[in-house]
C-alpha cells in the first residue's frame with residue numbers, strides 16, 4: 601500500500617514516499633521537484649549491482665545527467681576519506697548549487713551522501729533512497745548526516761534535510777537477514793520511546809527476524825508507524841535541543857560499543873539492541889521502570905533475533921570511558937535516555953557509574 605508522510609519543518613518540508621515498486625520512477629518524482637539536471641548518485645558495490653542501473657535509467661529517461669560514485673561497503677568506511685572521494689567526483693563532474701546528490705543505500709551511504717551534500721558548495725540538494733530496513737525507518741529521515749571519528753561515532757556531521765525520501769519496500773527482498781534484524785532494533789526503539797500501538801503490534805507478531813515471515817500488511821504497518829514516529833519527533837525538535845534526544849535511546853552504550861570494536865564487529869542495530877537492554881537494566885536499578893516492562897522489551901529484542909550480551913573482547917572500564925565522547929555529554933555529565941513505561945522515556949544525567957558498571961558486568965558472556 602502506498603503512503604506519503606510529509607515532514608513539516610520551519611525551513612524545509614519534504615515528503616517521505618512509501619511506494620512499493622517505485623524505484624524505477626525516481627526520475628519522474630525528481631522531475632516534479634524541479635531541481636537542476638545534474639545528479640551524483642552514491643552507492644556501494646552490492647547495492648549498485650542490484651539497483652544502480654534501474655535508478656540511472658529512470659533518471660536519464662527524465663533528462664537528468666547522471667554521474668555515480670561507488671564507495672566500499674561497511675561502517676568502517678563511514679569516514680572523512682570517503683567524503684573526500686565524493687568531493688573529488690563532484691568536482692570532476694562540475695556539480696553546481698542546483699545539482700543533487702542521491703544516496704542509494706543503507707544508513708552508511710545515506711549519512712555520508714547527506715554530509716557531502718551539506719558541505720559541497722555549502723549545501724546542495726539531496727535525495728534519500730534507503731535500501732536497508734534501518735535506513736527506511738530511521739537513517740534516511742530527519743537530516744542527521746555525518747561520518748565517524750576513529751574514537752567516536754558520528755562525531756563529524758551536519759544537519760541537512762533531504763528533498764525527498766523514496767522508500768520502495770520491494771528492495772528489502774535482497775537485504776540480508778542480519779541487516780533486517782538490525783533494522784528491527786530501531787523499530788523496537790520507537791515502540792519503547794513513543795508508540796504503544798507499534799509496540800503492541802510487534803508483541804503480537806510471531807516472528808520479527810525475517811522478512812518472509814512477516815505478512816505484508818504488518819510490514820506496511822511497521823514502515824508507516826516507524827517513519828511516522830520519527831517524523832513526529834523530528835518535526836517537534838529538528839536540531840535535537842530537547843525532545844529529539846529520545847531517538848538516542850540505546851545509543852549511549854551502543855555507540856561506545858561500536859567504536860570500541862572498530863566499527864566492524866557489530867551492526868549499528870545490533871549495538872543499539874545491546875544499548876537498549878543495558879538502558880532497561882539501569883532503569884530497573886534506579887527504580888524507574890519495572891522488571892515486567894523490561895522483560896517485554898527484551899522479549900521483542902529476542903524475537904528479532906538480536907543479542908544482548910557484550911562482545912567478549914570488550915573491557916567494561918573502556919566502555920565507561922568511551923561514554924565521555926558521547927555527543928549528549930553536557931557539562932561533563934553523560935546523559936542517558938532511560939525507559940519509564942512502554943511508550944515513554946526520560947533523559948537523565950543522574951546515573952551512577954557503579955550502576956553502569958554492574959549492568960555491563962552482568963552482560964558479559966564470561967566473568
Ligand SMILES: NC(=O)c1ccc[n+]([C@@H]2O[C@H](COP(=O)([O-])OP(=O)(O)OC[C@H]3O[C@@H](n4cnc5c(N)ncnc54)[C@H](O)[C@@H]3O)[C@@H](O)[C@H]2O)c1
Pocket residue numbers: 644646647650673674675678705706707708709711731732733734735738739740741742743744745754771772773774775776779782783867868869
Ligand atoms: N542519520 C540518522 O538519523 C541515522 C539513524 C540511524 C542510523 N544511522 C546510521 O546508519 C548506519 C547503519 O545503517 P544500515 O543498518 O543501513 O547499515 P549499512 O548502510 O552498512 O547497510 C547494511 C548492509 O546491508 C547492505 N544492503 C543495504 N540494503 C541492501 C539491499 N536492499 N539489498 C542487499 N544488501 C543491502 C549494505 O550493502 C550493507 O552491507 C550507521 O552508520 C548509523 O550510524 C543514521
Ligand SMILES: O=C(O)C(=O)C[C@@H](O)[C@H](O)[C@H](O)COP(=O)(O)O
Pocket residue numbers: 738742744753754786840844845847848851927
Ligand atoms: O535521528 C536521531 O536523532 C537519532 O538519534 C537516530 C539514531 O537512530 C541514529 O543512530 C543517529 O545517527 C544517532 O545520532 P547521534 O547524534 O547520536 O550520532
Ligand SMILES: [Zn+2]
Pocket residue numbers: 738786851868872
Ligand atoms: Zn540509530
